[in-house]
Amino acid sequence: MMRPGISKVVAGVIVLVVVVALVLLMFSPISGSKQTTPKVVRVKWAGASFPYPLYLTWIKEYSKINPNVIIDYQSVGSGAGIRLLNESSIDFAASDMPLYDERYVVIPSVTGAVVLAYNLPCDELKLTPDIIADIFLGKIKRWDDPRIAKLNPGLSGDITVVHRSDGSGTTYIFTSYLSIISEEWNKTVGRGLVVQWPVGIGGKGNEGVAATIKQTPGSIGYVEYTYAVQAGIKSAIIRNKAGNFVKANETTVKAAVASFLEKLKADPRAPMLNSADAKAYPIVSNTYIVIPKKLKGDTGKAILDFLKWALKYGQAYATPLGYVPLPNEVVEIDERLLEGIEWIP
Known part of the structure; x- marks a missing residue:
């Protein structure tokens, strides 16, 4: 038989264990209290292939600081991107064509160049605007055409023109230049x-x-500069409006942007083609992000937060990939445009 003193001790221990168990139960996850695991937000984005390498880098870097925001970007071309946005199949879009549509806010994201990439046994190919136009009109059919030979002796063979088969903002930029x-x-x-x-x-x-x-040996076509570099293909040196032969690079693209800065400050969607600056590359353009004027819920907030980050920090990734960062004046305009978007929680 258990002595009375021991019985009291045992009873006290039992009561203490029960109390502790109840306290633990109250604060355990199964008590119905809210979970602290952050919500995963998925964002659908699609459009231009022109900025695709940069956008992939942005998404990768942004995911390091916001791993619960998953942004999926599909390089389907500007035309398809706008169509998908109009159909509400994606959350926002990307386009090389400066869209004018009251339903959307359109902001420049980065600057790039469209180059004439070629497959020929020469390290340098010089082309004038009239030669470029006549090649793409089909009027110049061979590389030993007298006008080409005058600038580039020793070439021969048929010319194969390569163009886009899909709805393309890069096509819009290049055909705007040709026009x-x-x-x-x-x-x-x-x-x-x-x-x-x-x-x-x-x-x-x-x-x-x-x-x-x-x-394709003997071919020539237009691509965004970064794609020519990544593919290891050469690009032509083009005579600009000032009469100088220039190659696309950071310096010549920046010269074009600087020459159009006042127009960009008035309208950030202003074209930057055929600059009169002596150092400017002639086929330069911004590419654009297209956002609905009203955004809702977690997805809408995720889009705005991502774009604010891209404007402030993402521009630093442009130059290593062959793009040119936006001028500060244009970034400030973009930031004001983003502030004007209505977010509905």
Whole structure:
């Protein structure tokens, strides 16, 4: 038989154990209290292939500081990106064409150059605006054409033109340039995301055009500068409006941007083609992000937070990838435009 003193001690221990158990139960996850695990937000983004390498870098770097925001960017071309946004199939879009639509806020994201990449046994290819236009009009068919030979002796063979097969903002930029420098092109073909090409074979995306050029001796086509570099293909030196032959690089693109800065401050969607600056590369453009004027919930907040980060910190990733960061004046305009977007919790 247990002595009375011991019974009291045992009873006290039992009571203490029960109390502790109840306290633990009250504060345990199964008590119905809210979980502290952050919510995962998925954002769908699609459009231009022109800035694709940069956007992938932005997403990768942003995920390091916000791992619960998952942004999926699809390089489907500017035309498809705008269509998907109009259909509400994605949350926001990217386009090389400066969209004017009351439903959306459009901000420049970075600056780049469209180059004429080629597959020829020469380290340097000089082209004038009239030669470029006539190649893409199908009027110049061989590399030993007298006008080409005068600038580039020793070339021979047929010319294979490579262009985009999909709705493309890069096409819009390049055909806008052709429309400026060639009256015949402007009247017969014009500019657009899609045009009726007089000659050539198509490739899907900047990736597809670059790959086709690399695989096709005697070919020439237009791609965003970074794609030519990444594919290891050379690009032409083009005579600019001032009469100088210039190659696309950070210095020549920045010269073009600087020459149009006042116009950009008035309208950040202003074109930057065929600059009169002596050092400027002639085929330069911003690319754009297209955002609905009203954003809702966690997805909307995630978009705004990401874009604010991209404008403040993402520009630093532009130069290593072959792009040129936006001027500070344009970044400030972008930030004001983002502040004007209505967010509904």
